[in-house]
Amino acid sequence: MTTQTTASETPETPETASAPEAARTGLIGLPTAFGRALATGGGALTIVSTFLAWTWTAAFPGDLTVYGYPGGLQVLVLIGGVLTTLFGLASYGVKGLGRLAPGSADSAVKTAALGTFATAWYTVIAISAKLGGVVNLEPGGYLVAVATLAALVGALALPFERPAPDPIDPDDSSWEKFRHARRQDWSTFKAAFAAEAPAPGRKLPAYAEILVIVAAMALGLLVFTYGIGTEYDELFIGFLITAGFGFGALAKAGLVARVSAITARHRNITMTGAFLAAAAFPFTQSDDQYATIGVYILIFATVALGLNIVVGLAGLLDLGYVAFLGVGAYTAALVSGSTSSPLHVNMPFWASALCGAAVAMVFGVLIGAPTLRLRGDYLAIVTLGFGEIFRITVLNMDGTSGPDVTNGSNGISSIPNLNILGFDFGQEHQLFGATVGRFANYFLLMLLITLIVVVVFRRSSDSRIGRAWIAIREDETAALAMGINGFRVKLIAFALGACMAGLAGSVQAHVTYTVTPEQYQFAHVVPPNSAFLLAAVVLGGMGTISGPLVGASLLYLIPAKLQFLGDYQLFAFGVALVLLMRFRPEGLIPNRRRQLEFHEETEAPAVLSKAGA
Structure with a gap:
């Protein structure tokens, strides 16, 4: 079985393309085929574990004692398990799932598996710490710990390759060195031009692209409403982990770039949709508790x-x-x-x-x-x-x-x-059947x-x-x-x-x-x-x-x-900022030119390869 273009970090080079997939290894040395199966199977087993009880008592918030119905942090782990499984199947080239990863399915599996592992193990540790030991875990708690660990180990076995830069031959004449330098400059220019262009792929009909924008806005409203309405501290921390790694997985898969290209072609519709989605937020709240925030x-x-x-x-x-x-x-x-x-x-x-x-x-x-x-x-x-x-x-x-x-x-x-035109902003009003x-x-x-x-x-x-x-x-x-x-x-x-x-x-x-x-x-x-x-x-x-x-x-x-952290609130916040600046210095939603400036040595060759393909 050969590896598809979307199943690796970057398009295959002639040297790597000739090697069988079973002989290629990732970060931990396991065969790639075995790692892909382990990651996909671990993701599927994670989904099953969320329908089992994780603890025997409702003393831990979220009521994780119910069989057959995920609740609380189980919902977040379920989302991570679904992403891991889908991207794992997409890396196999399963028909109909290839569009889920127009970018790199293997990178998406790694990110999704890491986020699912972090959320699940944080929950297991929080249950054990709050209730007094791992004896308070039910079979579902042990199963999710093993399943997410297996998925992470399998994901780390997937190939992680970057194209090496083309070195200058020391025996070249000065004219050849000059020509090489010009070729490098031209490659950088083409990479920058490709970075500004929308992601390649088959263009959808206009109505389908509008539906994609509507779905993206609805998803954004759902995520924001869920995050702002988290009822207890453990759920909010789990939400941050899942949302962060989930967005990273979608970005690695190329879906964020694809949606960004679509929104760029329909900027007015996108702005209108974002405005309407935000305007719908107060109508999702029963009181002013979260509307205040x-x-x-x-x-x-x-x-x-x-x-x-x-x-x-x-x-x-x-x-x-x-x-x-x-x-x-x-x-x-x-x-x-x-x-x-x-x-x-x-x-x-x-x-x-x-x-x-x-x-x-x-x-x-x-x-x-x-x-x-x-x-x-x-x-x-x-x-x-x-x-x-x-x-x-x-x-x-x-x-x-x-x-x-x-x-x-x-x-x-x-x-x-x-008080504008008789509308008193200090009073409750009935709008579209909801109390505002x-x-x-x-x-x-x-x-x-x-x-x-x-x-x-x-x-x-x-x-x-x-x-x-x-x-x-x-x-x-x-x-x-x-x-x-x-x-x-x-x-x-x-x-x-x-x-x-x-x-x-x-x-x-x-x-x-x-x-x-x-x-x-x-x-x-x-x-x-x-x-x-x-x-x-x-x-x-x-x-x-x-x-x-x-x-x-x-x-x-x-x-x-994060007010429950007390005096450690700013410390935790500062650590998060440092990590974000370390791994994404261009920002969460960067300008493409700034993104190329920060990652010129790593992103430009990959973008150039895709453009050349």
């Missing part, structure tokens, strides 16, 4: 998307960006009819939102004009100083140390709920503002000024030599990013009822703050739309769910 995630994500213009497109390192969120929040609080506002002004929401965005933009211009001639670390230090100056200034404007404007450390409180509470109302409003920010970002990045931002980010000296007015271009980015943050801040003021100076520190315990905002952009994927949205969602959701 949802509205704060949207505020955080919207501000991160504005920062992405400054950092991701223009390449300006801003460490005081949260101050613009505070400017918008304080401006809206002062003019929205709060009883503690010294201005005693009551503007409608649209006017207060415009004021918050406009004042933040003015501050962006005032701060950017004298500082944007700096570069790199110097600009970062100046923006960090601006963030602290803003916090100290509003802290001292209490009528004693300065003018009575912001009430100092007490902040501006009693900010009234919004206060935070769900603000979630829908913030979702509309997020959509506006996404449209502005997209139109800006595709425009002439967006191309100028990218040119400045890549090489400012070369951009200036080509006639780009660097100062003006960077000032526009700074002002537009500040405007978006101010718009989000105007909603945040009404959601939180009170704005205080400590909310806008550089590294406040609870996001959003400048450190978390920058991390959301970098970890999500700089220069993209979906990257900061996903990064901000994770960076807000994970700390909110």
Whole structure:
């Protein structure tokens, strides 16, 4: 039996193609055929184990005592087992399953098996630790431990090969060396061009591609709703493990690239579908418990998307960006009819939102004009100083140390709920037969503002000024030599990013009822703050739309769910960030050019081989 192209890490070289599959080994030295059978069989046995009881008592959350019905963490292990089995069958070339892995089925099996093993063994260890030993396990618990271990061992036996670079012959003449160098440069260019192209494969009809987009959005909504609604700590940790490795397995299989290519061909439909999927989230909740987290995630994500213009497109390192969120929040609080506002002004929401965005933009211009001639670390230090100056200034404007404007450390409180065209956002309403509470109302409003920010970002990045931002980010000296007015271009980015943050801040003021100076520190315990905002952009994927949205969602959701760790919360969070930067420095949803920059020595030959094929 010969290995198919999708069953290895990379397309086979002539040397490896001539070797029988049984003689090829993976990381642990077992024959490939035996490893593939062991991984597939282990995945199938894992599925069976989830329908058995894992413990005898319901003292462990999730009720893992039921036969014939998976519950709690068993559902997550079941998903991992299904992925492992399907990708294992796809690596065999089973008819009809080949489309599940247009990329590398073997790599997908490895990732899925590792994630399933991690979730299952974490559950077994948690049961033993919580209940007092492995004697509290039922046969299903022992079976899932053995099955996932067998699947992992089999997956590690699958081939793991990378094409070796073509060395320069030391006996070549200087002319041959020059020709070799030119060939290498041309290969790099073709690899970069291939990376920008959609994944190869048979193109689906338009209606089928739209159905794929709808299915992807529905799956995203299901995963987000499940994650935000996890009822106990062990389930959330298992969810993180399964979701992370599951996404990795789908990416290794090539399905993420295939769906990304489809969404790129239908960008408007994709944006509309994502908006509708997010708008359906409040209707999946019975109360405001998780809608509260949802509205704060949207505020955080919207501000991160504005920062992405400054950092991701223009390449300006801003460490005081949260101050613009505070400017918008304080401006809206002062003019929205709060009883503690010294201005005693009551503007409608649209006017207060415009004021918050406009004042933040003015501050962006005032701060950017004298500082944007700096570069790199110097600009970062100046923006960090601006963030602290803003916090100290509003802290001292209490009528004693300065003018009575912001009430100092007490902040501006009693900010009234919004009332737009008679719709009171502080009251429950019946929409489409479902009860929508206060935070769900603000979630829908913030979702509309997020959509506006996404449209502005997209139109800006595709425009002439967006191309100028990218040119400045890549090489400012070369951009200036080509006639780009660097100062003006960077000032526009700074002002537009500040405007978006101010718009989000105007909603945040009404959601939180009170704005205080400590909310806008550089590294406040609870996001959003400048450190978390920058991390959301970098970890999500700089220069993209979906990257900061996903990064901000994770960076807000994970700390909110890891509060049971207490003093070790930030430690665990930091370790996760370090691991992510180590293994995926380009971000979760990267720009293809940045991805090629970080993995040029490993990805370019593979992409080139596929393109050549």
